Amino acid sequence: MEANQLKDGACIVGIGETAVCRKPGSGLSEMALQLKAVAAALDDAGLKAREIDGIMPFPNLGRAEAFAASLGCANLRFAATLNLGGAAPVAALRMAAMAVVTGSANYVLVPGGWNGFSGARTREITAGDADSIPGGAIARDHYLPFGLSAPPQWYALMAKRHMHEYGTREEQLGAVALAMRKHAQLNPGALMCGKPMTMGDYLASPMIAEPYRLLDCCLETDGAAAYIVTTTARARDLRQRPVVIMGAAANQPYPADDIINRQDFHRTGLTIAAPEAFAMAGVSPADVDFAQIYDCFTFEVIQQLEEAGFCRRGEGGAFVENGGIELGGRLLVNTHGGLLSQAHLLGLGHVVEGVRQLRGEAGVRQVIDAEIGVVTGWGDFGDGSIAILRRGD
Amino acid sequence: MGAANANLVRPLPLMDGLTKQFYEWCSRGELRFQRCSRCGAFRHVPRELCAECGSFDWEWARSSGKGTVFTYTVVARALHPAFANATPYAAVVVELEEGVRLLGNVVDCPPDQLRIGMPVHVDFEKQTEAVTLPVFRSR
Numbered sequence: 001m002e003a004n005q006l007k008d009g010a011c012i013v014g015i016g017e018t019a020v021c022r023k024p025g026s027g028l029s030e031m032a033l034q035l036k037a038v039a040a041a042l043d044d045a046g047l048k049a050r051e052i053d054g055i056m057p058f059p060n061l062g063r064a065e066a067f068a069a070s071l072g073c074a075n076l077r078f079a080a081t082l083n084l085g086g087a088a089p090v091a092a093l094r095m096a097a098m099a100v101v102t103g104s105a106n107y108v109l110v111p112g113g114w115n116g117f118s119g120a121r122t123r124e125i126t127a128g129d130a131d132s133i134p135g136g137a138i139a140r141d142h143y144l145p146f147g148l149s150a151p152p153q154w155y156a157l158m159a160k161r162h163m164h165e166y167g168t169r170e171e172q173l174g175a176v177a178l179a180m181r182k183h184a185q186l187n188p189g190a191l192m193c194g195k196p197m198t199m200g201d202y203l204a205s206p207m208i209a210e211p212y213r214l215l216d217c218c219l220e221t222d223g224a225a226a227y228i229v230t231t232t233a234r235a236r237d238l239r240q241r242p243v244v245i246m247g248a249a250a251n252q253p254y255p256a257d258d259i260i261n262r263q264d265f266h267r268t269g270l271t272i273a274a275p276e277a278f279a280m281a282g283v284s285p286a287d288v289d290f291a292q293i294y295d296c297f298t299f300e301v302i303q304q305l306e307e308a309g310f311c312r313r314g315e316g317g318a319f320v321e322n323g324g325i326e327l328g329g330r331l332l333v334n335t336h337g338g339l340l341s342q343a344h345l346l347g348l349g350h351v352v353e354g355v356r357q358l359r360g361e362a363g364v365r366q367v368i369d370a371e372i373g374v375v376t377g378w379g380d381f382g383d384g385s386i387a388i389l390r391r392g393d
Numbered sequence: 394m395g396a397a398n399a400n401l402v403r404p405l406p407l408m409d410g411l412t413k414q415f416y417e418w419c420s421r422g423e424l425r426f427q428r429c430s431r432c433g434a435f436r437h438v439p440r441e442l443c444a445e446c447g448s449f450d451w452e453w454a455r456s457s458g459k460g461t462v463f464t465y466t467v468v469a470r471a472l473h474p475a476f477a478n479a480t481p482y483a484a485v486v487v488e489l490e491e492g493v494r495l496l497g498n499v500v501d502c503p504p505d506q507l508r509i510g511m512p513v514h515v516d517f518e519k520q521t522e523a524v525t526l527p528v529f530r531s532r
Contacts, residue, residue, distance in 0.1 A: 123472040127404070138438050141406035145526055146484045146498050148466075149404075149473035156466035157486055164464070164509045207469035258438050260486045260494045265464075 004280050010097035011235040011242035011392055012227050014045025015352045018113065020191055020223035020343035025118025030224075031062050034113040035070055037224035037348075045228050046239035047107060052228070054078035054105030056092045058112035058346055059085065060132060067111065078105035083134055084250060085379025086294055087269060088112075089227075089347040091250030093375075093387040096229035106230060112346040113224020121220060123150035133380045135257035142258075152217055152297055154259050154381065156209040159299035161265055163211060165314070168302065170211055172317035174202040176298035177215045177340055179326045184337025186327075186365035191219055192341035216298040218339035225348035227355065235392065242392035243358045246372070247281030249273040250385035259381040266303065266313060269384030270376060274308040281388035285309045288388070289370040290357060291331055292350035294378040295338040301325070304376050305333075308386060327365075335365050347377045351387075358391040401475040405524045411439030418453060420525040424515045426493050428454035437493040458515035459532070460489035467504040483507055487515075487529055499529045 016037040018026070026033050042049055049071040055064040056079070064079035078099045082088040089112055096108035116122065127149040130136035139148075148154055162168050181197040184190035197215065205215040235242035251273040253262060278284055285308065293308075295301045302316035310331055311319040319325070325333035336342045336353040343349060354375045356362045370391065377385040406412055411427075418425040426437045431448035442449055465485040471477045483504040488494050499513060513529040520526055 127473050130407075137407070140404070141412045142438055143484075143496055144404045144473070145406055145520075146496050147468055147471075147473070147476045147479065147482055148484045148496070149476075153466055153468060153472065153484070157464045157484075160466055161464035161509070207467075208472075210467040210469065212466075255444075260463075260496055261437055 006094070006097045006101055006248070007246055007280050007282070008244050009101040009232055010229050010245045011232050012245070012351070012355050012389070013230050013235050013238045013240060013242055014041040014047060014228035015226070015355045016040025016042070016044055017225040017345070017349065017352050018223050020189065020221045020345070022117040022191065022221055026115055026222035030114050030119065031066060031070070033115065033222065033224040034062060034111045034226065037113055037226040038067070038071065038109060038111050041109070041226040041228050044240060047228065049073065052107050052109045054096065054099050054108035056096060056108060056110045057081050058088055059083050061112060061114055067109070078108065082250070084377070084383040084385065085133060086296060086347045087250060087377035087379035087383040087385040089351055090248070090375050090377035090387050091385035093229065093245055093351070094248035094250055094385070097245050097248060100229060100231045106234065108229045109226060110229070110348070111224065111226040112348040114346065115222045116220045116344050117222050119222070126150050135259070135381050138258050152212045153209040155297055155300060156212050157259065158265070158303065159211050159297070162299065162303065166317065168317035170203070171199065172302065172321055173211060173216055173298040174199050175320045176295065176301045176325070177202050179320065179323070180295060180334050180338045180340035182326055183335055183365065184341035187336050187342060190337040190342040191221060192337060211299070212297055218296045218344050219341070221343040223343050223345050225345045225352050227348065227351055232392070241359050243355045244390040244392045246283065246388045246390045247277040247279070248387040249276040249280065250383070253382040256381060256383065266307070268303065268307055268382035270304055270378070270386060271307040271384070273384050274386050277386045277388055278309070283372060283388060288372045288374045289332070290335055290367050291333050291374040291376070292335070292354045293333050293338070293376050294347050294350060295334060295340050296378060298340070300378050301333065304378060304384070305331075307384070308374070308376060332367060335362060335367060350375050350377070354389055358389055403475050403520065404473070405520055408523055411441070414453065415439050416524055419517055419527050420519070422517055424456040424458050424527055425453040426456055426491060427451045435491040435493045437495060456515070457490045460487040460513060462486070462507060462509050462511045462513060463488040463494055464509060465507055467507070485513075485529065487513055495527065497527050497529050499531060502531045
């Protein structure tokens, strides 16, 4: 089966999201938190839990068996976890589409959520568990002894090199942080709603790992989200206006498990995945109405805009400046506020927001007449995923 | 990150397999990388097989130890308790003359004076009886 046979064959038919918080924490187990989001997604779709016959849990956040046992899924025909870190939930759109189009499952559930604030912090997990990511043993043996233990430090190496080669400036990183914060003011569910930010605030925030300041870094939050995929044919009988998966792809940098020995230092998973997904969808970056870009750190937004083809490599800094990715700019990025200003929902939040926009349910932040949207994911040492979604009939 | 944790020892590599061999050469004061016996390609981090030509045959070939700073970051806030007293410190990626890159610390240059492209050469710092880490000096 050619990949383009997946085009328009599957839809997102249900979304769910919990409230997000930092202090005092969710008060729930990570499984309970995720099941709350799943219940919301099932209700949204108008499906019964036992109709789910495919589950794709996020890496290290619960087994499909445990989800199935809690939900009463006695017919789990399809279960898979993609080891792509934060790129997994968007990569799962491709695999879920494969599963339903081939008849391997009828309804695939993709959950994700964590106590990212009140539970173990990412920096503790990446430093303490060599199995937490595919490159974990290499990080333990070749990065950690020299003082690099966590994502902002690893990725800072990429940002710094980009700034050297292309003249990308710290105010351009700041422009990304400001755009996300501005959009969060229109999202009552965003943690940073009511807390606007200026470039002065950004530049005054403490340095973490140069060039990353505190305000270049995503939030650490408790919360969960989930979505459900089925075939376009089945979607017609369900409650919501379907959101069609026009194209989706995922890929990895090379080598994927070592961040420093890449011949082309800026080539990430998205570099390869994006042209594949756009070709499958039959559209180009110029055709999209908005983009939800995985914004773990500010530079990763600039890098993904370049590698996804929204601008050329080296031009991302200029692209995001002067409101370029804000409301009214050349490309509206992260209408919900993203990981930087809404919450860190592992990339699921970007999918959920993309679906809301394409259903026309985004309230005051609704993109007028939104028809086509892009969602990306970024994970581990540069894994990338992308989906091009369309408003269904 | 409490002060009680600040004296934790620096985390060291797990001395096992090819990684152990790499660091054992460091203990002898030699920086060596795997070089494919068939096509001559250098590689790092250690791997079983040459990704260029597919050969399983390789040797530990000595590096000149000379290279230039390819990229770096200055860590201002430690995210691991063992480095809490070390800030600010820089971690640098050095591209060696053999073409492979190695992450390390530059021990004789303040972080704010580091520059991409700066020439450096390798040196070694013994951590324990078993483990010596490569470090870099400006030249």
